[in-house]
Amino acid sequence: MKILVTGYTGQLGFDVVREGLDRGFAMVGVGSKDLNITDECSVYQYVKEINPDAIIHCAAYTAVDKAEDDKENCWNVNVDGTRYLANAAKEIKAKFMHISTDYVFDGLGEAPFVETDKPNPVGYYGRTKYEAEKIVQSLLSEYFIVRISWVFGLNGNNFIKTMLRLAETRDELNVVGDQIGSPTNTVDLSRLLLDMIQTDKYGIYHATNEGFCSWAEFAQEIFHLAEITVTVNSITTEEYPTRAVRPKNSRMSKQKLIDKGFCPLPSWQDSLGRYLNAIIHEVK
Template identity: 70%
Template structure:
């Protein structure tokens, strides 16, 4: 099976490529320097020539705050870029996996959003990810839409790296307490995505590590596991204003994984411990 991975230089794409290579799979990865997904003719020719069996679309404009003011670029990458890939995939009848986000939901309530919940994004980034989902559904028959949240991995910036960096010069940090979600370790997610792409169990999935926490809880566990003496002071979202609205409830239910026979990911605490033990935070 020949698999094309977009965004292969990003956090998730990097580990999807690494996992695929470890399995001896035929993996082709492209970053923005290799293929401009907003250029429809280039995308069409590249995919027609490559003729992959499946495409895992990890590439995205993910600067959530910047997207509020840089709407054209965000739309071009997340919507037009996705459309170009979808059209090319349809011509060669390749399986298509679209990586989406908890940001497609409105963040209201205190229950986990299941896979059938109606999206209602409150940020521009979230809107573009939802528009991408709609394109995939409307134009393809063999698709996976996989929503993840609070991503951390080796190859890129993330909350864990930020907290560890801040701990070098701070003994107390203010961290938001009223946003609750599920961290996603890219190593765990990559294994699942490659298991999934080899099946015909199409549809929506949520693929986060098990369990929920606040950002403040997440920070405390980072410092506890890494032996850092940092006090985490809980603050509200209103005390830490951002350009884009953050969903206060980013809990995602992973029930579809179980229904379709996929193994749930380990707990976020186990995933975080593995990440720190691997030393990935240092690279």
């Protein structure tokens, strides 16, 4: 199976390519320097030349705060880029998987969002990701849309690396404690995505590691497992203002994965432990 993966230089795309190679697939990973997904002609020519059996579209404009002021670039990448790739996939009859986000929801309430809940994004980034979802559904009769959240991987920056870096010079940190979600290891996620792309079980899915926590609880567990003494003060969203509004409730139900025969991902605590061990091994 030949699979084209966009966003190869990011956390998820990197691990999807690595997992695919381990499975013996022909993987083609591309970053923005290899392919400008906002150029329709370039996308069509590149996809036609590669002629993959499937496209896993991980590339995205993810600078949530910057997106509020850099709307044109955010739209071009997240909406137009997805449109061009989906059209190209349709032309060559390749399977198409679009990676979306918990930010398509408004974050109200405390119940986990299910796949059939109507999205209502509160920020521009989330709006563009929802628009991309609608485009995929309008262009293709068969597709995978996979909503993920709070990802962390070896390749690139993430919350864990930020916490560990801050802990080098500080023994006390203020971290938001009223935004709840599921930290998700891109290694675990990439395995699920490749299992999924080999099937015809199309549709919208939520895919994260099991369990929920706040960012403050996530930070506490990072320091606990890393055996670093840092005091984490849980603060409110209002006490840590950002340019873009973040959803307070990013809980997403993964029951559909189980109903469709896919294995749920491990708990976020288990996944965090493995990730920290991998970081330590990488440093050594």
